Amino acid sequence: MAHDTHRPMDYPGNLIVVAAPSGAGKSSLVKALQELDAHIHPSISHTTRAPRGQEKHGREYFFASESEFDAMVQAQAFVEWAHVHGKRYGTSKKAIEERIAQGSDVILEIDFQGALQIRQAFANAVLVFILPPGWDELRSRLERRGEDSAEVIEMRLKNAAIEMAHVSKFDFVIINELFERALFDLKAVVHAQRLKYAAQRRARADTFESLHIS
Numbered sequence: 223m224a225h226d227t228h229r230p231m232d233y234p235g236n237l238i239v240v241a242a243p244s245g246a247g248k249s250s251l252v253k254a255l256q257e258l259d260a261h262i263h264p265s266i267s268h269t270t271r272a273p274r275g276q277e278k279h280g281r282e283y284f285f286a287s288e289s290e291f292d293a294m295v296q297a298q299a300f301v302e303w304a305h306v307h308g309k310r311y312g313t314s315k316k317a318i319e320e321r322i323a324q325g326s327d328v329i330l331e332i333d334f335q336g337a338l339q340i341r342q343a344f345a346n347a348v349l350v351f352i353l354p355p356g357w358d359e360l361r362s363r364l365e366r367r368g369e370d371s372a373e374v375i376e377m378r379l380k381n382a383a384i385e386m387a388h389v390s391k392f393d394f395v396i397i398n399e400l401f402e403r404a405l406f407d408l409k410a411v412v413h414a415q416r417l418k419y420a421a422q423r424r425a426r427a428d429t430f431e432s433l434h435i436s
């Protein structure tokens with residue numbers, strides 16, 4: 223939906239994409255991961271939904287009006303964007319490109335549509351899907367969180383079934399039943415991604431060196 227640019231991914235930083243049905247626990251896991259790992263930086267998305275609770279502009283999201291969001295779409299400012307739960311959400315180029323170009327790892331918490339757009343633009347991004355242990359638990363997490371109306375919770379549960387139908391397109395699936403276990407699994411994915419691409423970048427550097435190309 224966002225754009226059709228395909229680029230070779232040769233930035234020194236890694237992109238980690240985490241998608242999940244609303245309430246599965248991705249924000250909680252990503253926050254815990256960031257506390258353990260100073261090299262991971264969050265991508266702050268833009269959204270047309272209203273702030274809830276203690277959310278602050280520029281911290282959880284950049285809250286945008288429909289016309290501001292339209293202007294960004296027109297200006298091709300997004301690497302991906304999608305309609306999610308009746309609102310629009312998007313990742314700006316600014317949110318990620320500078321960081322990965324400087325060698326930082328950036329983590330995106332986005333829906334499956336956005337995740338698949340990121341894969342088109344950044345072939346080396348790793349896509350992780352977080353599953354809740356079951357429907358009843360997903361509902362009770364949304365209810366216990368207490369941030370959304372009953373109507374919004376129903377819509378999010380309905381959309382969860384659509385999201386879950388795309389799980390096979392992801393590189394890794396983590397079941398967030400025991401929080402610490404799921405966090406351990408997410409850390410393992412990040413480490414594996416770093417090792418994989420560090421090795422590839424080294425191999426490429428060696429190849430260039432042996433060909434005397436700098």
Ligand SMILES: Nc1ncnc2c1ncn2[C@@H]1O[C@H](COP(=O)(O)OP(=O)(O)OP(=O)(O)O)[C@@H](O)[C@H]1O
Pocket residue numbers: 242243244245246247248249250251363364366367398399400401
């Ligand atoms: N393993 C877990 N066991 C029990 N509760 C959990 C677990 N993981 C997260 N939660 C709780 O479930 C609720 C939803 O979690 P969270 O807000 O992280 O979900 P989310 O996937 O980021 O949702 P959204 O996409 O709507 O932002 C929160 O109240 C959180 O504390």
Ligand SMILES: Nc1nc2c(ncn2[C@@H]2O[C@H](COP(=O)(O)O)[C@@H](O)[C@H]2O)c(=O)[nH]1
Pocket residue numbers: 241242243244245267268271302303304306307311312313331332333334335336337
């Ligand atoms: N495609 C994108 N999806 C996004 C982005 N940021 C968040 N999201 C998705 O929205 C839902 C709902 O979030 P909430 O904060 O309103 O609960 C979330 O589950 C993500 O899947 C984005 O930049 N692009």
